[in-house]
Amino acid sequence: MAHSTIEKHGAIPLRVAVVLVCCLAALLALRIWVLEPLIVASDSMEPTVPEGSTVLLLKSPSFEAGSLxxxxxxxxxxxxxxxxxxxxxxxxxxxxxxxxxxxxEIPEPFVDHSRIDGTYFGPVTVPAGHVFVLGDNRGRSIDSRDFGAIPVHSIEATVLWPSP
Incomplete structure (x- = not known):
């Protein structure tokens, strides 16, 4: 059985090259428009998301109360x-x-209330087109208590993994 010159020299058949290029293009598109990894640079979401953890963001404006x-x-x-x-x-x-x-009162088993007891705030009403956001590490987080509610249109992504 004779081998073609291309196979003898180890070149990738055109069909395989096209599939590889298409897969790489699809992965790049997925990364740009759908999913993004993020390394968490602060402890404001501990213990849910420890500093240094990597989360996977879904670039979607869809969220609800409780979403990260x-x-x-x-x-x-x-x-x-x-x-x-x-x-x-x-x-x-x-x-x-x-x-x-x-x-x-909203149950929050992920918050260590003993570290922040004696804290009082509000009440404030969230304006139309905005959301109120908090870090789970309430004693260390800079959040809506400091900068106010944020516009919904400013939300870039929701955390897909790890799930909140």
Whole structure:
């Protein structure tokens, strides 16, 4: 059985090359428009997302209260990761470190309340077209308590993995 000259020299058949180029293009498109890895640079989301962890962001404007989202910080324009705790029209308050939305205490098993007891805030009403975001490490997070509610259109992505 004779081998072609191309096969003898180890060249990749055109068909395989086309498939490889298409796969690379698809991965690049996925990375640019759909998914993005982010290395978390602060401890503001601990213990849910420890500093130095990598999260996978889904570039989608779809979110709800409880979702982890990324946006540009109004303070320094850095890509920031926080939890949406309230949406437009809801009132947000802290009563002795406990999150209260629309007058009801919200259970947050991921927050160490003993480290932030004695904290009071609000109530404030989230304006139309905005969301109120908080870090899970309430004692160390710079969030909507500092810079106010953020516009919904500023949310760039939601955390796909690890799931909140």
């Amino acid at each position: 989202v990324s946006f540009r910080s109004p303070i320094d324009d850095a890509l920031t990761l926080k939890r949406v705790v309230a949406v437009a029209g809801q009132t947000v308050a802290f009563e002795d470190a406990l999150l209260v939305i629309d007058g009801r």
